[in-house]
Amino acid sequence: MTESLPINPHCLLKCFEFYYLLCITSLPDWNLINQQCIYECENEVVADFNEYCSDDNNENEDQCHSCKYQCQENCIDCLDELKIETCKFGFYLIDNKCLSICGDLIVASDEKCDDQNKEPFDGCFKCLYSCPLNCQGCIDGQCINCENGYFLENNKCQEQCGNGIKTQNEECDDGNLFIEDGCSEICQIEIFWKCINDQKERSWCFQIINPTVELQFLNTTFNKQFILITSSQQVRLTDNHHNLTQNLKTQIINVSRSDYIITFDVEAEPTFEEPNEIQYLFTIEYIKQLEVELIFHIQFNITLVNNYGLEILKKEYSIKLTNPIVLSKAQKDLSKNTGLF
Incomplete structure (x- = not known):
């Protein structure tokens, strides 16, 4: 706010030109209004009374407004632009700054959520909303529907073994919960089997045996x-x-x-x-x-x-x-003579 002084005696001290004890022209940085000398705040000059700062603008939230110090963001009490006394609720005074701490279960003004953990897919991560893992759409961290092959339970997209769709933590999914068919009842590949997936993510398993x-x-x-x-x-x-x-x-x-x-x-x-x-x-x-x-x-x-x-x-x-017949030389000669060979 601006400061005004009566003409006698203060305005006389700020007057540049007089006429019969009336101020006609004020000194620089002062305005003469109805014989009152009013100081111009936004002039980068700090006056000698009731003025603590001047930054040549009238912008708010730049640490100096109407020639008064402003507290830093999220501060509610400060001595000057360098000394913070009290921070807003949910903020902590750290290195002369009011900072929020993610994980304190307090949702500060610069946080969307705070669940006091570092799990990335539980709806809130680093104090910002996040979709649960394998969720196709969510609002404010709450899953609306899951990807194909998952079902929604307690805001989590759960895998469903045996539905014929191989998902992230499954080694296989052949569409059933039988054992000894290559893919077990918990969707893990059984020993001496190999499973592959077609375009629909259904697993086809075949047995691997030692060569002979x-x-x-x-x-x-x-x-x-x-x-x-x-x-x-x-x-x-x-x-x-x-x-x-x-x-x-x-x-x-x-x-x-x-x-x-x-x-x-x-x-x-x-x-x-x-x-x-x-x-x-x-x-x-x-x-x-x-x-x-x-x-x-x-x-x-x-x-x-x-x-x-x-x-x-x-x-x-x-x-x-079997024992083959091996002819001796004499037998071969005899065979030739008799026309057997």
């Missing part, structure tokens, strides 16, 4: 026998310094190696870099007629795993063979 090796006897042609060795799944080597061929050991059990010759053709072979099926065609050529029981034996001296890291557990395989 199969030996198959094909046929016998005179003194030769043919055996096919295959794997049930694609596998790869775990050692990049070797190959599979170098780590296969084959034999006819209890038969001298001088009595037979084993060769093979590689039709498919895994490596360390590239998984593949095992497919070997073995040929056993007998040198002489054998009357003992013939058992073909193969041993893998290297580790082989499938795409899920499951290992071929069995390292040795055997298959019983």
Whole structure:
């Protein structure tokens, strides 16, 4: 507010030009109105009475208004612009500033809410409204509806196992609560199973088993026998310094190696870099007629795993063979002479 003084004696002291004890012109920064000298507050000059500041404007909330100090924001009592005495309710005097403290359960004027915790999706986070997790729409921190696959309960979007929609904390959801089908009753992938999701987020599960090796006897042609060795799944080597061929050991059990010759053709072979099926065609050529029981034996001296890291557990395989007819040289000559060959 402005200060006014009577003409005698104060206005005389602020008068620049007189006429018979009447002030005609006032000094600078003073206005002469009805023989009263009224000081101009907004002139950046602090007068010597009842004026504490001057900032050359009439703006409010800039720490000086009508030449009086204003308290800082959220302050209700201050000695000057530098010294705060009392803050508004919900604010605390910290470093000569009135600041709110989020988490004190008091909703101050610069806060929307205060639930005294740091949980990010419970409707209030850092003293501002926030939508609960997996909520599609909310008003003032209260969820109105949840995303697909969730149901609303106590202002939280809860997962619903068994509805055929895989949600964030579910490993799978195959649309049922059965066990031993790959996805358990709590929507977790069961051991030795793998689950994938289609575009509708429904899980489809299939069983993962260890790969195996199969030996198959094909046929016998005179003194030769043919055996096919295959794997049930694609596998790869775990050692990049070797190959599979170098780590296969084959034999006819209890038969001298001088009595037979084993060769093979590689039709498919895994490596360390590239998984593949095992497919070997073995040929056993007998040198002489054998009357003992013939058992073909193969041993893998290297580790082989499938795409899920499951290992071929069995390292040795055997298959019983029939005894082929091996003609001696004399028998072959006789056969030729009789036209059998």
